[in-house]
Amino acid sequence: MAPKLAAEFLGTLWLVLGGCGSAVLAGAFPEYGIGLLGISFAFGLTVLTMAYAIGHISGCHLNPAVTLGLVAGGRFPMAHALPYIFVQVLGAIAGAGILYVIATGKPGFELGGFAANGFGDHSLGKYSMNAGLVCEIVMTFFFVLIIMGATHGRAPAGFAPIAIGLGLTLIHLISIPVTQTSVNPARSTGPAVFVGGWALQQLWLFWVAPIIGAVIAGVASRTLWPNATTPVEGK
Numbered sequence: 001m002a003p004k005l006a007a008e009f010l011g012t013l014w015l016v017l018g019g020c021g022s023a024v025l026a027g028a029f030p031e032y033g034i035g036l037l038g039i040s041f042a043f044g045l046t047v048l049t050m051a052y053a054i055g056h057i058s059g060c061h062l063n064p065a066v067t068l069g070l071v072a073g074g075r076f077p078m079a080h081a082l083p084y085i086f087v088q089v090l091g092a093i094a095g096a097g098i099l100y101v102i103a104t105g106k107p108g109f110e111l112g113g114f115a116a117n118g119f120g121d122h123s124l125g126k127y128s129m130n131a132g133l134v135c136e137i138v139m140t141f142f143f144v145l146i147i148m149g150a151t152h153g154r155a156p157a158g159f160a161p162i163a164i165g166l167g168l169t170l171i172h173l174i175s176i177p178v179t180q181t182s183v184n185p186a187r188s189t190g191p192a193v194f195v196g197g198w199a200l201q202q203l204w205l206f207w208v209a210p211i212i213g214a215v216i217a218g219v220a221s222r223t224l225w226p227n228a229t230t231p232v233e234g235k
Contacts, residue, residue: 001083007054008084009091012062014050016095016190019043020115023180024103040172043181048165055161063184064088065210069144072218075151085186092190100194116191116199117182117206125177132179133209139171140183140213141220148221182206183213 022042026034034042051060059076061067064085070076096114103109113122119132127135146167150160168183175181182188188206192199 004058005087007058009087011050011054012088012091013095015046015062016092018046021099023115036176040169043172044165044169047168048161051161065214069214069218072215073221088186092186096190114191114195116195117180117188118202127178135175135178136209137213139175140210141217143183144214144217152225183210
């Protein structure tokens with residue numbers, strides 16, 4: 001179990017450092033930043049690269065919602081879910097901490113939103129709480145559905161990380177204006193710890209909505225792929 005937990009910690013750290021780091025450090029740097037498209041690809045690439053690096057160790061969940069979705073789909077043991085979620089959150093906070101150290105090394109740096117997720121006044125597009133809730137549920141549903149299908153025993157071997165990474169990229173392209181895109185409670189928790197205030201007050205939505213979407217996807221997968229035998233867990 002220890003190698004799996006270490007892999008999940010490092011993988012989630014990389015997701016937050018790479019994804020949120022691209023938004024904080026390069027998103028609008030000064031006039032020629034990578035923008036929404038670049039940030040979306042950065043998040044997708046973190047998952048794609050880690051899926052190849054640690055997928056054979058831990059399954060590369062990097063996300064409490066994914067872990068619980070896989071439990072609901074019968075592809076991961078409930079007994080391992082809490083340890084996975086614990087180290088995922090720790091990894092996300094560590095990734096945000098490293099990003100904070102780097103970002104504050106620039107004179108005049110202002111913390112601002114620090115890539116934290118939000119709704120209402122803290123949504124990039126000023127989308128309401130209800131819009132954010134629906135968006136996060138639906139996007140996480142499809143993300144977990146992609147994971148379940150791409151890792152099925154009958155899916156083409158070796159291509160799952162590409163499908164999952166590009167799926168996450170597409171999700172960000174859709175939902176960054178709405179909530180800055182969570183679909184991952186750990187990813188939301190890391191930056192929120194450093195922003196505090198409103199980010200912590202709104203954090204509940206980015207735990208509740210992704211978990212609801214993921215569990216629905218897990219249950220639905222039992223109908224779509226009733227004979228799935230490949231666990232999304234390290235071998």
